[in-house]
Amino acid sequence: MHDAINLHVTTHRRPVRILALALLCAVSVLLSGCIGGHDEAATSASASMDSPAAEDEGPFDMAEAAAAAATEAEAALTEATQGGADGAALAVPTALTPADLGREIVYRATIGVQADDVTAASNEAVAIVQGLGGIVFNQTTRTEPAPWAEIVFKVLPGDFPTALERLAGVGRLVDQSISADDVTERVVDLESRISTAETSVARLRRLLEEAADLEDVAAIERQLLDRETTLEVLRGQLRTLRDQVDLATVTLTITQSPTVPPDTGIEVAAWVSDDADDPCLGAQHLTADPDSTVYLCLEVENPGASTLTDVSVRSLDVRLDIGAFEARQGSFDRIEPGGLLVAVLEIPVEDGRLAGRVATRGLEIRLEAEAVPVDAEGTELPEVSAGTYVWLDSRTDDSLPGFADSVSDGAGFLRTIVGVALVALGVLIPFLPFVAVIIAVVWWRRRRRARKQASPAPPPPPPADPA
Numbered sequence: 001m002h003d004a005i006n007l008h009v010t011t012h013r014r015p016v017r018i019l020a021l022a023l024l025c026a027v028s029v030l031l032s033g034c035i036g037g038h039d040e041a042a043t044s045a046s047a048s049m050d051s052p053a054a055e056d057e058g059p060f061d062m063a064e065a066a067a068a069a070a071t072e073a074e075a076a077l078t079e080a081t082q083g084g085a086d087g088a089a090l091a092v093p094t095a096l097t098p099a100d101l102g103r104e105i106v107y108r109a110t111i112g113v114q115a116d117d118v119t120a121a122s123n124e125a126v127a128i129v130q131g132l133g134g135i136v137f138n139q140t141t142r143t144e145p146a147p148w149a150e151i152v153f154k155v156l157p158g159d160f161p162t163a164l165e166r167l168a169g170v171g172r173l174v175d176q177s178i179s180a181d182d183v184t185e186r187v188v189d190l191e192s193r194i195s196t197a198e199t200s201v202a203r204l205r206r207l208l209e210e211a212a213d214l215e216d217v218a219a220i221e222r223q224l225l226d227r228e229t230t231l232e233v234l235r236g237q238l239r240t241l242r243d244q245v246d247l248a249t250v251t252l253t254i255t256q257s258p259t260v261p262p263d264t265g266i267e268v269a270a271w272v273s274d275d276a277d278d279p280c281l282g283a284q285h286l287t288a289d290p291d292s293t294v295y296l297c298l299e300v301e302n303p304g305a306s307t308l309t310d311v312s313v314r315s316l317d318v319r320l321d322i323g324a325f326e327a328r329q330g331s332f333d334r335i336e337p338g339g340l341l342v343a344v345l346e347i348p349v350e351d352g353r354l355a356g357r358v359a360t361r362g363l364e365i366r367l368e369a370e371a372v373p374v375d376a377e378g379t380e381l382p383e384v385s386a387g388t389y390v391w392l393d394s395r396t397d398d399s400l401p402g403f404a405d406s407v408s409d410g411a412g413f414l415r416t417i418v419g420v421a422l423v424a425l426g427v428l429i430p431f432l433p434f435v436a437v438i439i440a441v442v443w444w445r446r447r448r449r450a451r452k453q454a455s456p457a458p459p460p461p462p463p464a465d466p467a
Contacts, residue, residue: 104184104241107160107248113171114257118147121170121254125151128166129250132159137249147256154247167252174255183241190238197231264304264373268386271297272365279344280328285391288359290352294392298325300341300369306381308335308371313343316366316387318355320345335371352394359394 115121119141126136134155142148155163168176204224211217272294273282279295288294302308311332313322322345325332330341352360366389373381428435 103182104187104245105157106181106183106241106244107157107179108181108251109160109164109176109178109249110251110253111164111167111176112174112253112255113168114174114255115171116257118149118254118256122149122151124170125153125167125252125254128170129153129155129163132156132163132166134159134163134247149254151252151254153250153252155250157246157248160248160250163248163250167250170252171254172257183245187238187241187245190234190241194231194234194238197227197234201227201231264306264308264381264384265302266308266369266371266384266386267301267303268367268369268388269299269301270365270367270388270390272390272392273297276346280342284389286393288349288392288394290349290360290394292349294347294349294354296320296345296347296365296390298341298343298345298367298369300330300335300343300371302335302337302339302371304373304384305337306373306375307337308373308384309333311335311341311369311371313367313369316368318357318363318365320347320355320365349394354392354394359392362391362393365390365392 113121122139122141126139129136132155134153136151137154138150138152140150153163153167164176164178201224204220204227208217208220208224211220271280271282271284272286273279274286274288274292274294275281276293276295280297280299282295282297286294298313300308300311300313313325315322325343325345328342328344330339332341332343335341347354349359352358354363357363366387368385368387370383370385372383375381
């Protein structure tokens with residue numbers, strides 16, 4: 001009778017156990033993408049239900065265990081979706097998590113942000129990653145013409161989501177790309193090939209020890225060298241792959257935030273002419289005589305709604321006397337909105353040269369005007385600038401030279417001769433002592449020879465007596 005009662009109770013409890021197990025399995029499947037350890041919880045719960053101790057409990061205890069397991073799974077899901085210890089969600093949510101899935105996963109991410117101060121944002125990003133125990137793998141910074149920085153970080157896979165979240169907060173997130181590559185098969189393949197190569201190397205080493213013939217030794221050594229080289233290459237590939245698995249890569253690109261330009265502007269135009277009365281009716285390309293005067297007309301217009309102050313002009317290619325500009329209209333100190341500054345510069349052309357530059361083959365004169373805008377309250381705004389250019393060339397002088405030109409040319413030729421003579425004298429001065437000694441020796445020898453020739457000859461001997 002007792003056995004029948006136990007059988008009856010067990011029969012009624014089994015549907016409850018099956019229902020609880022099905023509920024736990026469903027919750028486990030739904031949470032498997034977010035909670036790495038829930039499978040273990042479900043397995044332990046299932047094992048506890050199948051244990052004899054569970055069978056001794058009543059139907060009420062089984063339902064309570066299932067409800068507790070579901071509550072624990074829901075709490076784990078809530079914690080996983082909070083995105084980090086501080087509870088702030090990722091700027092761009094992603095389903096990728098570096099959970100221990102029993103696979104070899106390579107995590108990579110690229111983040112693009114815009115910041116008002118690129119240098120400060122770069123320093124903040126480096127501090128964030130170093131705080132997570134990561135390293136700066138590579139960094140490239142550019143300040144001109146537009147600030148820009150690119151930093152490559154290496155972090156542990158467990159810190160990968162936190163690093164993405166915090167790095168995206170150093171500026172305004174522009175783009176983000178995340179990838180996870182499963183390289184388990186490549187790792188297994190490399191390990192298998194390494195094992196095979198190690199076995200082959202060991203076998204060849206044994207054969208090399210047993211070989212007695214020199215030809216066999218040489219052949220085995222060649223094969224052993226090839227196998228050892230292949231083995232080292234495979235080991236290097238495996239190390240590189242494991243390094244990529246052990247450390248996730250995050251590439252952060254920081255660019256300057258675009259600034260809204262103020263309601264300011266500047267427009268510059270220039271003409272060159274040989275007419276002193278109205279030089280602004282000139283052209284941008286002028287051919288002038290070798291000895292003449294040209295006039296450069298510069299117009300600076302203010303098309304914006306802010307006043308331009310401290311207008312300055314500079315020449316980029318030719319050294320012109322910019323301070324000699326004569327204002328015909330407006331002022332360099334202040335140009336009101338819609339106003340115009342007209343200035344003229346007189347430039348002499350001498351012997352086909354302009355400001356010391358040869359103009360016979362053409363000469364480009366580039367001008368740049370800069371000004372400081374101020375708003376209605378007198379606050380200085382960012383400086384504005386604009387540029388323009390004119391082209392000037394000079395004709396060659398093909399006329400016959402006159403008397404003055406001949407005298408000038410003769411004087412120039414004489415100056416050239418005198419200059420060459422002075423240079424030659426300067427070269428010979430260090431050798432003058434040697435030249436003096438040589439001259440003295442030659443003079444002394446000639447004088448000695450002359451003395452010998454001038455001395456009287458000795459009288460002839462008397463004739464012999466015939467007796």
